[in-house]
Amino acid sequence: MLFTSYSFILFLCVLISLYYLIPKRLQWKLLLLGSFVFYFFSGWSNLLYILATIVSTYFIGLKIDELNRKQADYLKENKEKLTKEEKKLYKEKIKAKQWSWLLACLFFNLGILAVVKYTNFAIANINSVLSIFRMTELSFVNIILPMGISFYTFKTMGYIIDVYRGKYEPERNIGKLALFVSFFPQLVQGPISRYDDLAQTLYQEHSFEPKTFSFGFQRVLWGYFKKLVIADRIVAAVLTITRNPEKYDGIYVLVGMVFYAIQLYADFTGGIDITIGVSQMLGIEVKENFIRPYFSKSIEEYWRRWHITMGTWFRDYIFYPLSVCKPMLNLSRFSRNHFGDKIGKRIPVYTATLVVWFTTGIWHGSSWNFIVWGLLNGIIILISQELQPLYEKFHQKVKIGDTFGFRLFRIGRTFLLMSSLRILDCYRDVGISFKMFFSMFAKPDLKPLIDGSLLKLGLDMADYIVLIAGVILLVSFSLIQRKGSVREMLSAKPAVLRYSIYIVLFFTVLVFGAYGIGFDSNQFIYNQF
Amino acid sequence: MKKKKIISFVIVILVISVLTVLLQKLLMPKYMTQIVEGALTKEYYYEKNKDHDVIFIGDCEVYENFSPITLWEEYGITSYIRGGAQQLVWHSYYLLEDTLKYEKPDVVVFSVLAMMYNEPQREAYNRMNIDGMPLSLTKLRMAKASMMPEEDLITYAFPLLRFHSRWKELSGEDFRYWFKRDQISHNGYLMRVDVKPVGRLPSPRLLDDYMFGDKAYEYLDKITELCKKNGIELVLIKAPSLYPHWYEEWDQQMVDYAEKNGLLYINMLDDLDEIGLDFEKDTYDAGLHLNLSGAEKASKYFGRILQSRFNIPDKRNDEKLKAIWQEKADYYYKMEQEQYEELEKYGYLLKFNMKRNEENNIKP
Numbered sequence: 001m002l003f004t005s006y007s008f009i010l011f012l013c014v015l016i017s018l019y020y021l022i023p024k025r026l027q028w029k030l031l032l033l034g035s036f037v038f039y040f041f042s043g044w045s046n047l048l049y050i051l052a053t054i055v056s057t058y059f060i061g062l063k064i065d066e067l068n069r070k071q072a073d074y075l076k077e078n079k080e081k082l083t084k085e086e087k088k089l090y091k092e093k094i095k096a097k098q099w100s101w102l103l104a105c106l107f108f109n110l111g112i113l114a115v116v117k118y119t120n121f122a123i124a125n126i127n128s129v130l131s132i133f134r135m136t137e138l139s140f141v142n143i144i145l146p147m148g149i150s151f152y153t154f155k156t157m158g159y160i161i162d163v164y165r166g167k168y169e170p171e172r173n174i175g176k177l178a179l180f181v182s183f184f185p186q187l188v189q190g191p192i193s194r195y196d197d198l199a200q201t202l203y204q205e206h207s208f209e210p211k212t213f214s215f216g217f218q219r220v221l222w223g224y225f226k227k228l229v230i231a232d233r234i235v236a237a238v239l240t241i242t243r244n245p246e247k248y249d250g251i252y253v254l255v256g257m258v259f260y261a262i263q264l265y266a267d268f269t270g271g272i273d274i275t276i277g278v279s280q281m282l283g284i285e286v287k288e289n290f291i292r293p294y295f296s297k298s299i300e301e302y303w304r305r306w307h308i309t310m311g312t313w314f315r316d317y318i319f320y321p322l323s324v325c326k327p328m329l330n331l332s333r334f335s336r337n338h339f340g341d342k343i344g345k346r347i348p349v350y351t352a353t354l355v356v357w358f359t360t361g362i363w364h365g366s367s368w369n370f371i372v373w374g375l376l377n378g379i380i381i382l383i384s385q386e387l388q389p390l391y392e393k394f395h396q397k398v399k400i401g402d403t404f405g406f407r408l409f410r411i412g413r414t415f416l417l418m419s420s421l422r423i424l425d426c427y428r429d430v431g432i433s434f435k436m437f438f439s440m441f442a443k444p445d446l447k448p449l450i451d452g453s454l455l456k457l458g459l460d461m462a463d464y465i466v467l468i469a470g471v472i473l474l475v476s477f478s479l480i481q482r483k484g485s486v487r488e489m490l491s492a493k494p495a496v497l498r499y500s501i502y503i504v505l506f507f508t509v510l511v512f513g514a515y516g517i518g519f520d521s522n523q524f525i526y527n528q529f
Numbered sequence: 530m531k532k533k534k535i536i537s538f539v540i541v542i543l544v545i546s547v548l549t550v551l552l553q554k555l556l557m558p559k560y561m562t563q564i565v566e567g568a569l570t571k572e573y574y575y576e577k578n579k580d581h582d583v584i585f586i587g588d589c590e591v592y593e594n595f596s597p598i599t600l601w602e603e604y605g606i607t608s609y610i611r612g613g614a615q616q617l618v619w620h621s622y623y624l625l626e627d628t629l630k631y632e633k634p635d636v637v638v639f640s641v642l643a644m645m646y647n648e649p650q651r652e653a654y655n656r657m658n659i660d661g662m663p664l665s666l667t668k669l670r671m672a673k674a675s676m677m678p679e680e681d682l683i684t685y686a687f688p689l690l691r692f693h694s695r696w697k698e699l700s701g702e703d704f705r706y707w708f709k710r711d712q713i714s715h716n717g718y719l720m721r722v723d724v725k726p727v728g729r730l731p732s733p734r735l736l737d738d739y740m741f742g743d744k745a746y747e748y749l750d751k752i753t754e755l756c757k758k759n760g761i762e763l764v765l766i767k768a769p770s771l772y773p774h775w776y777e778e779w780d781q782q783m784v785d786y787a788e789k790n791g792l793l794y795i796n797m798l799d800d801l802d803e804i805g806l807d808f809e810k811d812t813y814d815a816g817l818h819l820n821l822s823g824a825e826k827a828s829k830y831f832g833r834i835l836q837s838r839f840n841i842p843d844k845r846n847d848e849k850l851k852a853i854w855q856e857k858a859d860y861y862y863k864m865e866q867e868q869y870e871e872l873e874k875y876g877y878l879l880k881f882n883m884k885r886n887e888e889n890n891i892k893p
Contacts, residue, residue: 006683006690210534462697499541507548511556511693517652517679 001041024205038184046146057156060105061170102164121366148187159195185275191289191309206283216280223273228513230470231267236458242426250443253436261419297410322352373424553689559706563883566614571661579631583608586621587640590768593818597716598861599828605843610717613658618748620658623671636762647742722868727808727816739778769797771816804830
C-alpha cells in the first residue's frame with residue numbers, strides 16, 4: 001500500500017475515524033491491527049519477515065533482562081559470601097551470556113536482511129570471478145525485498161542493543177513491541193525511531209485535539225505536494241537522462257544531477273512529512289528527520305541535517321562502539337607506536353569513519369554504486385577535516401568574513417558536491433557514473449539549455465512552469481521556516497486567509513499532482529532501503 | 530468559539546465541494562468534436578421524455594446504423610439508442626439496468642457484435658461509456674466489470690482524479706461546454722451524411738477459437754434474464770456493417786443462443802438486398818458504418834419487423850408525442866441540411882475532421 005495510493009487514503013480515513021471513536025485504552029491495539037493490515041497489503045509474505053524480527057527481538061530482550069535480574073538476585077543473595085573478584089567474574093559470565101544473546105539476535109535479524117537484500121549482489125560478484133575462470137555461473141534467486149525491512153531491522157537492532165546496554169528495560173508486552181516495530185507511517189521509509197523516543201507517545205491514550213490534528217493534516221498535504229507535484233513530475237526527466245547515458249552526457253548530466261537532487265529531496269522529505277503528519281493526526285510525536293539540508297554549508301553539516309535518524313543510528317550503534325572496541329584500541333596503540341601520535345591517533349578514527357560510510361552505502365542499496373558513494377562521502381568528510389586548518393589560514397589571510405555572498409557560495413558548493421556524489425545513485429554502474437561525471441567537463445556545450453532540448457526529456461513547458469513554481473515555493477517555505485514553525489505562523493493569520501491557503505494547496509495537489517493513468521506514480525525512493 | 534469553528538469547517542467543506550464540482554466539469558472531456566460518441570451516454574439523461582417503445586443497446590453498430598427519427602416517421606415507434614463507442618456486453622447490461630430505472634420499453638435490441646470481446650479493451654472506451662452516467666451502484670458495478678488493470682474504481686466516482694492532468698490541454702471547447710453541451714445525437718443516433726464507398730475489404734483472418742468467451746456469455750445471459758424479469762422482448766441483431774467480419778461460426782452461436790432462449794435473432798447481413806443497401810452510397814467509411822441514407826434504409830427494414838413481430842402500436846396520432854417528435858425531427862433535418870452544406874463548402878464534415886480543420890485553418 002503506497003502512501004500515494006487511493007487505498008491508503010481510504011485506509012487512513014477509516015483508521016483515524018475508528019481511532020478517535022473507540023475507547024482510548026484500545027487505541028494502541030487498533031494501531032497495531034492497522035499496521036499489520038497496512039503491511040499485509042504490501043504482500044502477505046512480508047508479514048512473516050517482520051513477525052520473525054518482532055518475536056526474536058522480544059524474546060531475546062526478555063532473556064537479556066532475565067540475566068540481569070538473575071545477576072542482581074544472585075549478587076544480593078551472596079553479597080556477604082562472594083569476594084570482589086568472584087563478583088566481577090560472575091558479572092563477566094553474565095555479560096558474556098547476554099552478549100551471546102545479543103549476537104544471536106543481531107545475526108538472526110541482520111542475517112534476514114542480508115539474505116533478502118544482498119544475496120543477488122553476492123551472486124553477481126561471485127559470478128564475475130567465476131566468469132574470469134570460465135566456470136559455470138550461479139543462478140540468481142528470486143527474493144522480493146520486504147517493504148521497509150532496512151528501517152524496521154535497524155529500529156529493532158537499536159532497541160536490543162539499548163536493552164543490552166541497560167538503557168531501558170525491555171518491553172514486556174509483545175503487542176506493544178510489535179507496534180513499535182511495525183508502526184505503519186514509519187514502515188515505508190522511516191524515520192528510524194528509538195524505542196525510548198517513540199514508545200510512550202505510541203502507547204499513550206490520545207484525545208482528539210483539533211489543533212494537533214489540523215497541523216498533522218497540513219503537514220500531510222504539504223508532503224503530498226512535494227511528492228506528487230514535484231518529485232513524481234521531475235522524475236520523467238531524471239529517468240530520460242540517466243537511462244540513456246550514451247545520448248545524454250555533458251551538460252545533460254549537470255541537469256540530471258540537479259533534477260535528481262530536487263526529486264530526492266521532494267520525494268524523501270515529502271514522504272517523511274506524510275509520516276510525521278499522519279502520526280500527528282493520531283496524536284503521536286515522531287522525531288524530525290531533516291532540517292533544511294540543502295542550506296548546509298559543508299558536507300558534515302549536510303549529514304547532520306539529512307536523514308538525521310539514520311546518521312545518529314550509525315553514530316550510536318556503529319561508530320562509537322567500533323571506536324572503543326578492543327581491536328580498535330589495539331590498532332590505536334599499534335599505530336601510535338609505529339607512526340607517532342599525529343598519524344597514530346588518526347588511523348582508528350579514519351578506519352571507524354570509513355567502516356561507517358561503507359555500511360551506510362551498502363545499507364542504501366546492494367550495488368557497488370552505493371558502496372562507492374558511501375566511501376566517497378567518508379573520504380570527502382575526512383579530507384575536509386584535514387584541510388580545515390588550511391581553510392582557516394586562508395580565510396585569515398584573504399579576510400573573507402561570514403558574508404551573505406560567502407555563505408551562499410558555501411551552500412551552492414555543498415549542494416553541487418552532494419549532487420555530484422549522487423550521480424552514483426542514478427547510473428547503472430560505477431564506471432558509467434564516473435564517465436558521465438567527467439563528461440560534464442569534457443563536453444561543456446551549453447546549447448541544450450537554451451535550444452529547446454530540455455523540452456524533449458519527458459517534460460513540457462507547462463511541467464517546467466509547475467516545477468519552477470513548486471521549487472520557488474519549497475525554497476520560500478524553508479526560508480520562512482528558519483524563523484519558526486510555518487504552521488504556527490499561519491494559525492495566527494485571519495481564518496479566511498488561512499483556509500484559502502489550505503484550499504489552494506489541496507487543489508494544487510489534486511490538479512497538478514502527477515498521479516493516476518498517464519503518470520507512473522513512483523514508489524518512494526527510500527521504500528526499498 | 531466552538532460554534533464558530535464548526536461553521537468555518539462547514540464553509541470550508543462547502544467551498545471544497547463546489548470547487549471540486551466546478552473543476553471536474555471543466556477538466557472532463559466534453560466530446561463535442563471529433564470523438565463525439567463520448568457524449569452519447571450522458572445525453573440520454575438530458576432526454577425529457579424517457580418513455581420509449583424500443584431501446585437499443587450496443588456499440589457503433591447501433592448508434593451509427595439505426596435512426597429513431599425514421600422509426601417514428603415510418604412506424605410511429607418511439608425509440609432511443611443507448612449506444613457507446615466499443616460498448617462491450619457488460620457495458621450494455623449495466624446501461625440497460627440503469628435505463629430500466631427510468632423507463633420500461635417493450636423491446637430491447639442488443640447488437641451482438643460485442644460478443645467477440647471477452648475482456649475490457651481500452652480505458653478510453655470505458656470512460657466514454659461510463660463517465661456520462663450519474664453516480665450510482667450500477668455505474669460502479671459497471672466500472673468494476675470493465676476496468677483495465679491500471680484503472681482505479683474511485684476515478685469513476687470522482688472523475689477529477691482521472692482527468693486532473695487535462696489542465697495542460699484545456700481548450701476553448703472545454704470552457705464553451707463547461708456548463709452546457711450541444712445535442713450531438715438524435716435519440717442516440719449519430720448522423721453522418723458523407724459518403725465513402727466500400728473499396729476492397731480486408732480478407733477475414735482465421736481465428737484460433739471461434740467460441741465467444743465466458744464473460745461475454747455471462748453478461749448476455751444477464752441481459753436476457755433482466756429482460757425476462759421485466760417482461761421485455763429481447764431482440765439480438767447483427768447490423769448490416771461489412772467490417773469487422775461476422776464469421777459464420779459466430780452467427781451460428783447466436784442462432785443457437787436465440788433458439789435456446791426463445792429470442793428473435795436477425796442477421797441483417799443476410800438481407801442486404803431486401804434492405805436496399807448500396808455500399809457505394811450508404812456508408813461513410815467504406816463499410817464499417819452506414820451513413821444517413823443507409824441508416825434510414827436499415828431503420829425502415831427493422832421497423833417493419835418490430836411492428837409486425839411485437840405489435841408495437843403506431844403512436845403518430847398521439848398529440849403530445851407528435852409535438853415532441855416533430856421538434857426532434859426538425860433538429861434532425863436541420864443537422865442533415867447543415868452537414869450537406871458543409872460537405873458542399875469544405876468537402877468534408879468539420880466536426881469529425883479536426884486535423885483537416887487545423888491544416889485548413891478552420892475553426893468550426
